[in-house]
Amino acid sequence: MTNAAVDRMLTVTLRVSRFTPKPERPGRRRGGSPFGSRSKSPFGADAGAGRTNRARGKRWTQDYTLDVHASDSVLDCLLAIKREQDPSLAFRYSCGHGMCGSDAVAINGTPTLLCTAKVRDWVRPDTPGFVGDDGFRPTGEPVDADAHALDLDALDPDTTLVIELAALPGFPTQRDLIADIDPMLDQIRKLEPYLKAAGELQVTDEGKINAFEYLQNPEQLARYELLSNCIACGVCEGSCPVYAGGDAFIGPAAMIAASRFINDSRDNATASRLTALMEPDGARACQSVRACSMHCPKGIDVGEELWQTIQKVDAARVSSEAE
Known part of the structure; x- marks a missing residue:
């Protein structure tokens, strides 16, 4: 051209x-x-x-x-x-x-x-x-x-x-062209997409906050950095043949929000996040069609990330049943 x-x-x-x-x-x-x-x-x-x-x-x-x-x-x-x-x-x-x-x-x-x-x-x-x-x-x-x-x-x-x-x-x-995306935003909120740290501040000998204790190495940052770019546009939800308003499936956008913190080394709520995704409309409702990956405007391979999260949820379920 x-x-x-x-x-x-x-x-x-x-x-x-x-x-x-x-x-x-x-x-x-x-x-x-x-x-x-x-x-x-x-x-x-x-x-x-x-x-x-x-x-x-x-x-x-x-x-x-x-x-x-x-x-x-x-x-x-x-x-x-x-x-x-x-x-x-x-x-x-x-x-x-x-x-x-x-x-x-x-x-x-x-x-x-x-x-x-x-x-x-x-x-x-x-x-x-x-x-x-x-x-x-x-x-x-x-x-x-x-x-x-x-x-x-x-x-x-x-x-x-x-x-x-x-x-x-x-x-x-x-x-006209305006969709009500509140169902998606509600599902994202239910998975509490914010950092849950221990709340214990590390301090220096002088009693000041030791910021270096909260730094991450490049490998730790890379695990969730791309997921932080999600803009909750709903493109992945609109592409998903399972999601329809969030009743049967909590949806790829919510799972990406949860994955962002599951992969964050500073977050201390991994177990509860995985437990939340064990519900019927959580990870098990995903059919791994991967249509959600096709048109993400931020370049996130949504389907692959969901698959990795599903593996973690399954492993956590097996571990809890064995206890």
Whole structure:
């Protein structure tokens, strides 16, 4: 792909799955997993509390056509639509640089971040049954230069290009492209994602805090450093075929949060963290599909990390049963 093609002007149609909710009736429940029960969560709180069944409201698909640079992000496109075509279109974003994770949606069926998704990587011909050179229709993954990216240089000027957008799967939709990620955040909180040290301060002979006693060597830091980059965007949750609101499976994001502290040499709560993951909707609910690893915006191999954590949970279970 030439430099001119990378930043050429394209006429693109954004096909947006829209939703406007109806006012909720008192006492009506919505949301939650079709696989999970309404019983009390093994992690303490009622897993269905505050959530009701699938939100009722108006659902429709709306097309927006605009001229953009191939190097523009999909978020840039939505902001242009918001300013110039339809101020009622609802989507969430904050930093715009892939750091906050607030703008996770499904693009062409793939959970990813709006701000890091470039138009040139995601446009596809608006042709029924479109297939790439490898014989597969490129949905569920980005059309990138290393896979089946469109040759923009050879593109017919009359080709209609589309990008399909929908709210992040696995969560209740609040409005248009805004998903309710509170279920995921609740599950993360239940695993207490904060350092639990002994609370005994090491001091010098002069009675001052000895900071050197709390330093880690590079090997200890490397065990959890990458996991600290998790931005709780929900991309791994939206990719997981088991997670659906957290009722049946506490989810990969929560397990990554727990793994970050299980792997921290300064944390003294490893045993209780592993015990918490022994619950039915914990480690044993993971089916090791590893779809969670495919599109993590921070480069975490979520599936591999979950597998390593599951091995630790199983070892802890065997040890506890042998005692």
